[in-house]
Amino acid sequence: MCQPDDGRSRRGHLTGIRRRPGYARVTHAILTLAALVAAALTLTARGALAEEITIALSSKAAPYVEAANELKNQLVGAGHTIRTVEIGKATKKSDLKGDSDAMFVAVGTPATTWLKANLPAQSPLVYCMTTDIEKVAKTGAPTAKRKIAGVSTKVPLKVQFGLIAEALPRATTIGVLYRSDKSKSVSLLADVKANLREGWKLHAVAVDKHKSVAKAIDALLAGDVDVVWTAPDSSVYNVATVRSLLLTAIRSRTPVFGFSRGFVRAGALLGVGIKPAHQGRQAAALVELLLKSAGATSPSATSQPRSKQLYPDPEFQLAVNLIVARKLSLTLPKSLISRAVHVFGSEEEGKK
Numbered sequence: 001m002c003q004p005d006d007g008r009s010r011r012g013h014l015t016g017i018r019r020r021p022g023y024a025r026v027t028h029a030i031l032t033l034a035a036l037v038a039a040a041l042t043l044t045a046r047g048a049l050a051e052e053i054t055i056a057l058s059s060k061a062a063p064y065v066e067a068a069n070e071l072k073n074q075l076v077g078a079g080h081t082i083r084t085v086e087i088g089k090a091t092k093k094s095d096l097k098g099d100s101d102a103m104f105v106a107v108g109t110p111a112t113t114w115l116k117a118n119l120p121a122q123s124p125l126v127y128c129m130t131t132d133i134e135k136v137a138k139t140g141a142p143t144a145k146r147k148i149a150g151v152s153t154k155v156p157l158k159v160q161f162g163l164i165a166e167a168l169p170r171a172t173t174i175g176v177l178y179r180s181d182k183s184k185s186v187s188l189l190a191d192v193k194a195n196l197r198e199g200w201k202l203h204a205v206a207v208d209k210h211k212s213v214a215k216a217i218d219a220l221l222a223g224d225v226d227v228v229w230t231a232p233d234s235s236v237y238n239v240a241t242v243r244s245l246l247l248t249a250i251r252s253r254t255p256v257f258g259f260s261r262g263f264v265r266a267g268a269l270l271g272v273g274i275k276p277a278h279q280g281r282q283a284a285a286l287v288e289l290l291l292k293s294a295g296a297t298s299p300s301a302t303s304q305p306r307s308k309q310l311y312p313d314p315e316f317q318l319a320v321n322l323i324v325a326r327k328l329s330l331t332l333p334k335s336l337i338s339r340a341v342h343v344f345g346s347e348e349e350g351k352k
Contacts, residue, residue, distance in 0.1 A: 051103050051291060052081040056115055058108025058129075060086065063276040063341070067129050068107050070280030075287060087111040103291065105283055112136050112150070121146055124290045128283035129153060129276060131232065135188065147293065149286040149310040153232075153274045156313055157195035160229070161317065162271060164257055166336050167198060167270050168227055173201045175225030175254075177216060179246075180206040182235045192229070213241050214248075221252045228256045230263065230271075242266065253328055261342050264319035269328065270336075271319055278315040317341040 046292050053075055072082050073333050085091075087110060104119060105126045106112035112127040113136055119125060127150035130136060136150075162172060176192055179185040189204055196202060203223040210216040220228065228249060230237060237259075246267035258264045258271030289309065318336075323345035325332050337343060 004168045018228070037290045041228045051289065052083065053105060055082060055105045055107060056111040057084065057086045058106075058110040058112075059088075061108075064107045064129060067276035067283070069279040070277040071105060071107070071128070071284050072280075074281055074284030078284075078288060080287075087114045093152055103287060106130070106150075107280075107283075109135065116148075119146075122208050123150070126150055126283050126286045126290065128279040133185070134184070147290045149290055151279060151282045151286065151312055152313050153186050153279070153314055155274070155316045157191060159258065159313070159316075161195060161197050161200075163270065163272070163336070164227055167332055168255060168319075168330075171226035172199060173203055173223070173225045173227075175206055175220045175223060175228040175243075176202065176204045177220060177228075177230070177236050178204055178209050178233065179235045181208045185233050185235050188231055188233060214244055217245050217248050221248060221254055225254060226255060227269075230257060230268075234257045250324070250327060254275060255324070255328055255330065258319075261317060261319045264342065265344050267321065267324055269321055269330070270340075272316045272333070273319060273342075274314055275317055282312060282315060286312075305341050319344070322346050 008188070040062070049287040053316045055068050055071060057068055068084065072084070075082055081252075087106075091114065098168070101120070101124070102192045103124045103126070104115050105128070107127075108129045109132045112125075112130045115125055116136060120313075124147040126148070130150060130152050131154070133152045133154070136352045161174075164174075172193075176189060178189045191203075193202055203220065203221040203225050205216050205223070207213055210219060228245065230242075230245070238241075242263060246256060250267065255269035256263075256267070258268030259273075260271065261273035264271040264273075274331075318351075319338045319342035320332055320337055320340045322332070326345070
């Protein structure tokens with residue numbers, strides 16, 4: 001007489017497994033133990049990379065603080081312990097606690113140069129919000145022991161000139177103000193010449209060769225330039241110089257490429273700017289990269305060829321001013337406007 005098949009005997013027959021009492025409980029216990037072991041291994045691996053990291057501020061200026069706050073948030077989220085110091089004239093080597101190979105992150109050029117000159121040779125260094133990387137490269141004795149990485153605030157000239165070419169496809173003559181008596185300004189001009197697009201010409205005017213900045217601006221715009229390119233050169237530009245250039249450029253119907261969002265808002269046609277929080281985020285990624293890296297890297301902040309992984313281009317924000325475009329009877333490409341984070345003079349003005 002056939003017995004009713006409740007399904008259990010068939011499953012046992014097909015699998016060849018005879019399930020004993022408590023089998024499910026044992027299996028569950030094994031799986032739970034395996035999960036706990038895996039979690040413990042994960043935490044151990046993460047803990048091995050956890051470090052006490054010192055963030056060194058050049059000052060308590062708002063941009064530095066903004067970058068440092070984002071940097072701290074990123075690193076604390078990764079399990080690191082953070083302490084913050086401000087580098088000043090009274091700072092001494094003894095003020096910097098930690099092991100000789102402790103990780104430091106500099107925010108701003110002053111902090112970067114000070115740390116590079118004073119840290120032990122084997123202390124890893126990451127920098128951000130650094131404008132003068134040439135000065136950083138010359139600071140301190142070269143050493144093959146130090147791991148160093150960083151992101152400057154300089155948007156590559158090829159990128160800037162590419163934006164100008166996109167906005168003003170007929171532009172061929174670029175106007176630049178500089179100072180012939182300042183080595184940094186002269187070096188910047190040489191960099192501009194080296195990165196000019198094919199077919200472009202440069203019309204450069206030395207401010208120090210004229211009786212006033214206003215006279216130098218008049219001489220620049222009298223050179224039949226298609227666009228004036230500006231850079232954060234403190235020996236040339238200040239609030240008064242920017243105002244004078246923008247007013248004169250509007251009257252002569254000459255577009256200006258600005259080096260900050262504020263410059264564009266004030267009257268430049270377009271320009272690029274750096275957001276400090278983005279610099280902090282990029283610096284945090286570089287910290288993790290150095291902590292996980294086994295090999296030493298070049299100590300030079302401007303060594304060539306530079307690794308894009310260790311010295312990435314800064315994230316930047318494109319800004320355009322449609323009010324100025326209308327005054328100059330110019331129509332900017334929609335593709336350019338759509339990529340702009342700041343569009344002044346439109347319904348989307350101030351969008352993030």
